[in-house]
Amino acid sequence: MAASKQGGTYRRQDAIVVAKDSPGALSHAEWRLLKRGGEFATDNIRALWREAVPVPSKSSQACTMRYHEASELLLVSSFGCIKTVYRLDDRPADEQARIKREARRMQE
Numbered sequence: 001m002a003a004s005k006q007g008g009t010y011r012r013q014d015a016i017v018v019a020k021d022s023p024g025a026l027s028h029a030e031w032r033l034l035k036r037g038g039e040f041a042t043d044n045i046r047a048l049w050r051e052a053v054p055v056p057s058k059s060s061q062a063c064t065m066r067y068h069e070a071s072e073l074l075l076v077s078s079f080g081c082i083k084t085v086y087r088l089d090d091r092p093a094d095e096q097a098r099i100k101r102e103a104r105r106m107q108e
Helices: 008-013 028-035 044-049 092-107
Strands: 054-055 064-068 073-078 083-087
Touching: 028 044, 028 073, 028 083, 044 064, 044 073, 044 083, 054 092, 064 092
Parallel strands: none
Antiparallel strands: 054 064, 064 073, 073 083
């Protein structure tokens, strides 16, 4: 099942935001979700973030990375803003294995 679309509900539950250049415009992360999200493309990106499991990031540019298992998406944030979305299968095989291993460990 896709992430629920509850608008302001998630705003009150966490400190993550989606930066937009102008009201009504899609952020870079939302645009990437549309392109890479498959059946989850139109879901609320903040809902996906809340459902995703934190995984350590090896990137010096990513402060926080979460793995959404159902969609196989990686959501990346920096300084409290969701910056971009990657498909797990677009990452190198060793990174895919590490992320899945870390996600399983975080869910235990």
